[in-house]
Amino acid sequence: MEIGVLGIFQNYRDEQDDGSVMRGELEVALLAEELGYDSYWAAEHHFFNYSMCPDNIQWLTWIAGKTERIKLGTAAVIMPWNDPYRVAAKMALFDRQSDGRALLGFGRGLSRREYESFGIPMDEARERFDEGTEIVRKALDTGFIEADTKHFKQARAELRPRATRSFDDRLYAIGVSPESAVRAADLGARLMVLAQQPWEVFRDAALLPYQQRWRERHGGEAPPPVCGQLVYCDRDAHRAAEYGELYVKNYFSTVVEHYEIGGKHFGKGYEFYASAAEMIGAIGLDEMAKMYAGVNTFGTPGQIVEKIEEQRRVLDADIDVLAITKYGGMSDAEAQASMRLFADEVLPALRASSASPAVRRTA
Numbered sequence: 001m002e003i004g005v006l007g008i009f010q011n012y013r014d015e016q017d018d019g020s021v022m023r024g025e026l027e028v029a030l031l032a033e034e035l036g037y038d039s040y041w042a043a044e045h046h047f048f049n050y051s052m053c054p055d056n057i058q059w060l061t062w063i064a065g066k067t068e069r070i071k072l073g074t075a076a077v078i079m080p081w082n083d084p085y086r087v088a089a090k091m092a093l094f095d096r097q098s099d100g101r102a103l104l105g106f107g108r109g110l111s112r113r114e115y116e117s118f119g120i121p122m123d124e125a126r127e128r129f130d131e132g133t134e135i136v137r138k139a140l141d142t143g144f145i146e147a148d149t150k151h152f153k154q155a156r157a158e159l160r161p162r163a164t165r166s167f168d169d170r171l172y173a174i175g176v177s178p179e180s181a182v183r184a185a186d187l188g189a190r191l192m193v194l195a196q197q198p199w200e201v202f203r204d205a206a207l208l209p210y211q212q213r214w215r216e217r218h219g220g221e222a223p224p225p226v227c228g229q230l231v232y233c234d235r236d237a238h239r240a241a242e243y244g245e246l247y248v249k250n251y252f253s254t255v256v257e258h259y260e261i262g263g264k265h266f267g268k269g270y271e272f273y274a275s276a277a278e279m280i281g282a283i284g285l286d287e288m289a290k291m292y293a294g295v296n297t298f299g300t301p302g303q304i305v306e307k308i309e310e311q312r313r314v315l316d317a318d319i320d321v322l323a324i325t326k327y328g329g330m331s332d333a334e335a336q337a338s339m340r341l342f343a344d345e346v347l348p349a350l351r352a353s354s355a356s357p358a359v360r361r362t363a
Contacts, residue, residue, distance in 0.1 A: 001354030002320045003347055004039030005032040005339070006075050006228055011049040012250065012329040018052060024332040028325060029063045031336055033070040035343035039103065040067075041075035041322060047117045050258040057090045064098035073103030075192065075228070075322065076174050079136070080109055080128035081118055084152055087132070088139035092163040100164035104140075105172035105192060106133050108180060111258055112265045126179070126269035127151060133173070133187055140167045172226060179269070181206035185213035185222065192322070195229040195295045196255075199314040207315060227311060228322035232298035232330070233342040243334075244298020250328030252292045256285060297323075301345035308350060318354055 007025045011018060032040045042059045045051035053059055060072045072094075077087055095102040108129045109115065115122040131149040139145035140163050146156035173189035175181035176196070184191045191210045193202055207225055214222035230248050234240035255261060262280045280288050297307050312319055323342065326335035 001318060001350050002038040003350060004041055004071075004073070004226075004320070004322045005029075005037050006041045006043065006322050006324045007053070008043045008051050008324055008327060009045070009053040010051055010251070010254065010327055012254065012327070014049055015329060021052065024326065024335070026063075026066075027332060028335060028339070030066060031339055033067040035339060036347065037070065037323075037343065039071040039073055039322075041073040041103075041105065043075055044078050044081075044107070045111075046081070046114050048113065048258060050254050057087075057094050060102075061094050061097055064094065064101065071101045071103055072098055073172065074105045076105040076107030076172070078107050078109040079132040080120060080125045081114070082132070084132045084135040084139070084147060085145050085154055085157075088136045088145055088159055091136070091167075092140060092159055092161055095163040096161050102163075103170050103172065104136075104167055105174065106136075106187075106189065107174040108269075110270070112260060112263070113258065122265070122270070123268035124151065130183060133183075137167065137171065137187060175206050175210060176202070177271075178205055178209045181210040182213045185210050185217055188218065190223050190226055192226040193228060194324075195227065195297070196292060198291070198295055199311050203315050207317070224318045224320060225315065226320045226322055227315075228324060230296040230298070230327055231304070231323040231325055231338065231342060232334075233301060233304055233338045233346065235300060235341065237300050237303070240299045240303070245293050247328035247330050248293045248296045248298060249289050252289050254328070255292075261285075261288075301341060301349070304342070304346050305349045305353070308346075309353060321350065 005028060007028055009021060009025050011021045029040050040063060042053055042056035043051050044053060044056045046054045056074045056077065060074065064072055091102060091104055108125050112122055128151050131151055135145065135147045135152060139159050143159050143162045144156060145154055145159055147154040168188060171187060171189040172192050173184035173187055174192045175184045176193055181191055191207065193206065211222045230251060232240065232244035232247055297304055299307065308321060325339050
């Protein structure tokens, strides 16, 4: 099991100036290296205080210059918002600058507000994602880029510098809906998810279709999923429960605002989310917030180990963990204390437990 840290660059309710947010995120990245986490990842978002990293490759290149060991990944490059050549060229350069530590994660994007500000129709997202990811993958593997698709045109040209090696074992894709999960398998990418629904739902809706398509396309068993989740760790069980729930629900409120959860705008390619919006309308946001808190990961070190082991049991697989450690108005000091305790007590326990097979489901 590998355990990484994901920076989301949130300026919750604009309580800080943007420079303070960036300095705090830098400290998170450097602490991840110091404390022995396996990887550090950065999100891509634009235009809003929900998440303020418009170029995660640029950010990670800066982190590469300040670190030596830790792997560095995009979580994710939102392909429909980007030009394939620029993504491939920047990733190849970043891979050289980091001495081969680069990991490339793709996403499709879910925010109507961001699509609108880019002037890109949201119903083109699936096509742009499918076309763009394939162009980038081939360019990084072959050293040449070319495209003649509906949305992207590129005369054959050489990619220089080339990446240090193939990205075949360094590709990731976020997949929550069945369609996105299957596309991740087609691409040969590790499946990534951010906790937002019961793990049983993710298993049935995304993980099982991904595993089946992987067997069909590549033979053998699919690699384990990467399970992202909001994390808050404290020795005091009452404080962990109180503040963990507070920060997770704070973050959920920003998700509702940013993605307009419950809205009627989820159209072509987003049918899965349209169904989810209907469910939210039926059960109400308060119940949805409770469910969201229940699937994320806060508690004492022992409680957190148990929660992640339960994820393994539900998913019937080993997993990698991606911890979001600062969110929802959490202070830098709180985030760093949580990261340190997690590294001291949770990391060793998870790594030891992952050496044994995941508990099989009996259902």
